[in-house]
Amino acid sequence: MNHSDHAFETMTDPRGDRVEIDIKLVPLIKSLWKKGIDTEMCCQDTDGKCRITFPDTDECQKFVLAILENSDVRIEVITGGFPDMLEPTVMWAPRHTEKITDIFLERL
Numbered sequence: 001m002n003h004s005d006h007a008f009e010t011m012t013d014p015r016g017d018r019v020e021i022d023i024k025l026v027p028l029i030k031s032l033w034k035k036g037i038d039t040e041m042c043c044q045d046t047d048g049k050c051r052i053t054f055p056d057t058d059e060c061q062k063f064v065l066a067i068l069e070n071s072d073v074r075i076e077v078i079t080g081g082f083p084d085m086l087e088p089t090v091m092w093a094p095r096h097t098e099k100i101t102d103i104f105l106e107r108l
Contacts, residue, residue, distance in 0.1 A: 006044055014038060024097055025050065031104035037062050040087050049076075049091040060088035070103045 008020040014033050021029050022044035029052075032039060041053040054060040060077065067073055073096045079088050092100065 024094070025052075028052075028097065028101040028104065031101060032063065035062075035104060044097070045094055046091075048094070050094050050097055051089050051091040053087050053089040055087055057088050060090060063090060066103055067100060070106075071099060073099055 006022040006024075008022050009026050010018055011021050011026070011029070013019050015038075021042060024044040025042050029039060029042060032052075038055050038059045039052055040055045041051075043051050052063070054063065057079075064075065064077060067075055073092060076091045077088060078091070079086065
């Protein structure tokens with residue numbers, strides 16, 4: 001899940017795989033998994049943006065709708081935006097990570 005130079009925590013994802021999660025995204029990813037929202041990949045800073053890639057549009061939609069219903073954080077949703085990925089990806093400014101995490105922690 002993580003192949004960057006950022007500090008990370010190794011965690012076990014819902015499928016039972018060991019994955020590396022960037023430290024700044026650990027609380028958000030944990031809360032998404034607890035809500036049953038599956039993730040494919042994440043990065044706390046790619047060209048000045050945080051990103052989470054989801055395995056399909058259903059998982060992405062759950063994430064996006066929760067943000068749209070509970071905040072004014074500006075997000076970008078792309079599909080096929082990275083050369084090796086076709087899965088939907090959501091990106092946002094790193095300064096909003098805590099606010100986005102709070103949305104999912106409050107919804108548990």
